[in-house]
Amino acid sequence: MNPWGLFTAAGCVVAVLWLRRHHDNLGLSQNEFWASIWTLLLGAIAGAKLLFLVLGWEHYARGELRFWADFDVGFVFFGGLVGAVLAGLLFARVRGLSFIRGADYYAVAIPMGHAIGRIGCFLSGCCAGRLPHPVQLYESLGLALIALTSRTILTRVESEKAPVGAAFRCYLILYGLLRILLDPLRADGRPERFWGFSHQQLIALLIVVAALIWHETTRLRSSALKE
Numbered sequence: 001m002n003p004w005g006l007f008t009a010a011g012c013v014v015a016v017l018w019l020r021r022h023h024d025n026l027g028l029s030q031n032e033f034w035a036s037i038w039t040l041l042l043g044a045i046a047g048a049k050l051l052f053l054v055l056g057w058e059h060y061a062r063g064e065l066r067f068w069a070d071f072d073v074g075f076v077f078f079g080g081l082v083g084a085v086l087a088g089l090l091f092a093r094v095r096g097l098s099f100i101r102g103a104d105y106y107a108v109a110i111p112m113g114h115a116i117g118r119i120g121c122f123l124s125g126c127c128a129g130r131l132p133h134p135v136q137l138y139e140s141l142g143l144a145l146i147a148l149t150s151r152t153i154l155t156r157v158e159s160e161k162a163p164v165g166a167a168f169r170c171y172l173i174l175y176g177l178l179r180i181l182l183d184p185l186r187a188d189g190r191p192e193r194f195w196g197f198s199h200q201q202l203i204a205l206l207i208v209v210a211a212l213i214w215h216e217t218t219r220l221r222s223s224a225l226k227e
Contacts, residue, residue, distance in 0.1 A: 011117040015112055018108065018109050019037070040084045047083015047086070050083070076200070081110075088106075104168050107171035108167065119136070119137070119140050128187050139178065142178045146175055150170055153167040166215075169211045176204040177208060
């Protein structure tokens with residue numbers, strides 16, 4: 001196994017073990033917990049591959065990549081995030097669970113595991129930065145700080161000092177901003193530009209805006225209930 005695969009697997013294991021420690025807080029039984037993990041994992045893989053197909057279809061059209069033969073090549077994180085969210089929403093709806101309640105815990109687990117995975121990117125040389133920037137390590141450090149911040153907010157959510165969903169919104173905003181800042185330092189071939197932004201930066205910007213609107217809507221609703 002190459003360093004990318006090793007550290008990605010390690011990141012997934014760490015994230016899942018952390019979530020398992022909190023499965024009672026997630027409102028899940030042991031069976032429901034593992035069912036949710038597999039559901040979100042499949043949603044993440046499908047979403048990550050689908051977005052790569054949308055953004056990198058030329059590679060398949062030119063015959064540089066084949067879908068099944070090169071399936072392990074080409075995954076986009078934001079596609080995986082959206083796929084996991086949609087899978088989580090579906091799972092919660094079918095099981096009659098609160099998606100937002102669980103999302104706050106994933107706001108800690110996702111950046112925690114992602115931070116470890118990015119170290120594998122650095123060791124494998126993928127997602128490289130422009131010299132002299134080890135952009136993968138910048139992102140790993142940023143993700144570790146996001147995980148710590150989300151954990152702090154989650155503690156406030158658990159003590160009912162912050163609204164449910166606050167930690168997840170924080171994760172979305174901070175990671176979106178991190179990608180907007182770091183993507184210009186990447187040197188892994190991103191020719192697509194819209195008003196100076198890459199596809200990934202635009203997606204990150206949309207996620208930040210959506211999370212901010214969600215935050216403001218929650219704040220206004222809370223204020224209205226207190227009046």
